[in-house]
Amino acid sequence: MSPMNFPTLRQRRLGAELRKLRERAGLSSTAAAAQLGFQQARMSMIEAGRYAVGADKVRAMASSYACADDALVDALADMTGGRTKGWWDGYREHLPAGFADLAELEHHACGLRVCLVIHIPGLLQTLDHARAVISEAAPPLRPYEVEHRLSHRLKRQVVLHGDRPVPYTAIIHEAALRMEFGGPGTMQGQLKHLLTMSEMDNVTIRVIPFAGGGTFPGTGQSFDYVLGPVPQLDTVQLDAAPGCQFAYADTELAKYRAVADRMEGTALDPVRSRDFIHGLLRTM
Template structure:
């Protein structure tokens, strides 16, 4: 697989926010470029994430756009200043770029929430469960690539470990707990892994029981990454045709509302552990 030549998801987000600021200011690209003292082509490349931008230039652009939200601007500046290569760059020759962007998103998130109906969330899978999931991929993944994906998924879980782990809430449908991925032995091991993870203070696992009936968002995997300020939150959707990232203000609002409604339908963390334990005993 070819190395990365496209911009990272993080740079694309900065470019998107700069374009939004310009549009809210009412300036055309030509007017804005003149105001910044650059060519229109250079501005277009910045807004398309083909060119990066320094923190100083970003502050100047925000000022020209009359953005008075200091916390938001400084959060963007922090994003462009942090240019260290993350551990996920080791996989750029091996895995799709969308997966690298997901690891980058998780690494920088201040808080994570996931709602899923079909399977156990990736951040809570053990290696045997993850391996079996990848073996069922269509089109088929070569065995060596399966192992690359398993190791990548296990490294992604590093955000839940360490001195300052990222707070994580997982809302999982009961159906996923009954699915014997890899057979009963692997399924029991995975359920015990969920129980072990649920004992950690920064991890909240809640099951959506069958009796909850219809819930919003069913049929899709939804991931919500909280940024340093609400405007930089991101919704990640895992769909059959690929990954999608949403960041429009109305989309963020709608998905925050959706998560609240799903959480209302879910069991408490304590009742969730009891149910997982019960299911594991009967596999």
């Protein structure tokens, strides 16, 4: 099997987790390769996500590294094989790689927890609102680029519906609810859509009001916290000017998990959040 020149985030993550297991076992890459009967170059490509491995090989590596966490090993085994084609692959040549990686990450997520200050979550945006937000990108996007990003964003929303809807919690600051992208009419439609989505069994919306009385948790940075099958495989997605950025070091996961907990503790409960959104609609 030939090495992959452009591994996906999921493939890179599997390699990174296998490297963590090796390092925790106190083995060098060379020693581990010899112990497993690999060439050292292949070991390096596996840990870089550039060489696909099967579930049996992952289990053999975990055993060689004396990993006793069966749940983690099972989850890693489920991540094996070649690249799984999804609808997002059609966007890899049109959008920055992070966009397709985010869609794949959401597709495999066991839960999603998003914290936003200025924007409505992408998975909860209406067509008109999403178009208005994407059109404000800097530098300005060409019309066809806007359409690519718009269709990608709307297709991502499938994870909230269908046979396996993902549990989804959105913690949204009042500032985002008052940003009138596209004008008052578009924002009214967006707020009504939030109320409709909040009625879904798998969707929870909680609002942080300006009049919360207390300090704002964290630095105000928006992020998505994506739950994996085990906590070690959680991922944080951060919005940045160049595009999506992903973090999954243990310290980073702990930090953003704590920030999300504090933001949720500051937010109104789901019922009061619905009442709050209803109140905003009455003033528009």
